Each structure stands twice: as structure tokens, then as C-alpha cells.
Amino acid sequence: MTTTPDPLDSFDRQILDIVQRDNQRKAEAIAQQVGLSASAVQRRLKRLRAQGVIRAEVAVLDRQAVGPSVTLIAGIEIDRDNYPALAAFRAWAAREDAIQQVYYVTGTTDLVAVVMARDMAAYDALCERLMTDIPQIRRINTQVVIDAIKVGLQVPV
Structure with a gap:
């Protein structure tokens, strides 16, 4: 369910920058990079997903590998x-x-x-x-x- 997003703080912005480049990165690695605990990163990610700030998490395919287009x-x-x-x-x-x-x-x-x-x-x-x-x-x-x-x-x- 999408709700009105809370204002993004600097931690949210850092986390979003990381996960939009690699959404498979573990919370522990993100936490180490941004200076929070892994559980705090997990809570923030859960909130950002629930509020619709993170709209989707998808696989980006190699265009050449899947055939001509x-x-x-x-x-x-x-x-x-x-x-x-x-x-x-x-x-x-x-x-x-x-x-x-x-x-x-x-x-x-x-x-x-x-x-x-x-x-x-x-x-x-x-x-x-x-x-x-x-x-x-x-x-x-x-x-x-x-x-x-x-x-x-x-x-x-």
C-alpha cells in the first residue's frame, strides 16, 4: 500500500542511491557504507517500499544476451x-x-x-x-x- 512518503533524510538518500544501483546489496554492506546498523537499514528499506518511494525492484537484462532487438x-x-x-x-x-x-x-x-x-x-x-x-x-x-x-x-x- 502506498502512503504519503515521509521526507527523505540524508540516510534515506544514501540508501536509495545504493539500492537503485544494486538492489541485491545486503543490508549489512549498506549499513557499513552509510554508518547505520543493518536493522536500521532494513527498517528504512521496508518503510521506503511501503510508502512507494521504491516503486519496483527488477532485473536489468543484458540486451545482447537475450537475443536481437x-x-x-x-x-x-x-x-x-x-x-x-x-x-x-x-x-x-x-x-x-x-x-x-x-x-x-x-x-x-x-x-x-x-x-x-x-x-x-x-x-x-x-x-x-x-x-x-x-x-x-x-x-x-x-x-x-x-x-x-x-x-x-x-x-x-
């Missing part, structure tokens, strides 16, 4: 002033595992999405479904990622 950056344009289409896209994207990240942005596009697909045919099928399901999508401008120089999900704490 392509990463794409899609700039998505929606017909002007069409907020219902934006809400529909939010719900649609939440159901699509291929869509890794989406940002509502300023500029020439309305949304920027990071997409991982098995191949270009799978990406084309995704775009076709999107434009069929949400006809207010005016255009999708796609860039194919040649090399992922840095991929990270760490949040500055």
Missing part, C-alpha cells in the same frame, strides 16, 4: 489541443511492453517514446496498432538507435 526513439505528434487523445495514449502505452519510456514534451512533437522491438516488422506493427487505436495520432517520427552508449534509470537523490 532494435531500440527506437519515436516522436509522436497528436492533433492539436486533443487532450482526450493524450489520455488514451497514456492508457494504451501502459499496456504495451515494447514501449519502455514515454515523455510528454514541448517542441515539435508532443510525446517522445523509447521503444524496444524484436525487429522493424514488430515496430511497424506497433505503430499500425497505435494509429488505428488512436486516430488522433498525426505522425510518428522514428529514429533508430545505432548504439546505446549509456542506458540508466538512476534518479538523482
Whole structure:
């Protein structure tokens, strides 16, 4: 159950910095690094999870090890002033595992999405479904990622 998070103190911030880089690190090692007892670290982690500050703990896979895929950056344009289409896209994207990240942005596009697909045919099928399901999508401008120089999900704490 998510509750309103307590303000984060410096110990919480240090712990969060450590666990978002390696959530398998033992409480004893974290405690030694931040200057608390292992039980204090465990209590803090439990509270941070319960309050939703730590939203998920996942395995980050080696992209090469799991087989071929392509990463794409899609700039998505929606017909002007069409907020219902934006809400529909939010719900649609939440159901699509291929869509890794989406940002509502300023500029020439309305949304920027990071997409991982098995191949270009799978990406084309995704775009076709999107434009069929949400006809207010005016255009999708796609860039194919040649090399992922840095991929990270760490949040500055």
C-alpha cells in the first residue's frame, strides 16, 4: 500500500542511491557504507517500499544476451489541443511492453517514446496498432538507435 512518503533524510538518500544501483546489496554492506546498523537499514528499506518511494525492484537484462532487438526513439505528434487523445495514449502505452519510456514534451512533437522491438516488422506493427487505436495520432517520427552508449534509470537523490 502506498502512503504519503515521509521526507527523505540524508540516510534515506544514501540508501536509495545504493539500492537503485544494486538492489541485491545486503543490508549489512549498506549499513557499513552509510554508518547505520543493518536493522536500521532494513527498517528504512521496508518503510521506503511501503510508502512507494521504491516503486519496483527488477532485473536489468543484458540486451545482447537475450537475443536481437532494435531500440527506437519515436516522436509522436497528436492533433492539436486533443487532450482526450493524450489520455488514451497514456492508457494504451501502459499496456504495451515494447514501449519502455514515454515523455510528454514541448517542441515539435508532443510525446517522445523509447521503444524496444524484436525487429522493424514488430515496430511497424506497433505503430499500425497505435494509429488505428488512436486516430488522433498525426505522425510518428522514428529514429533508430545505432548504439546505446549509456542506458540508466538512476534518479538523482
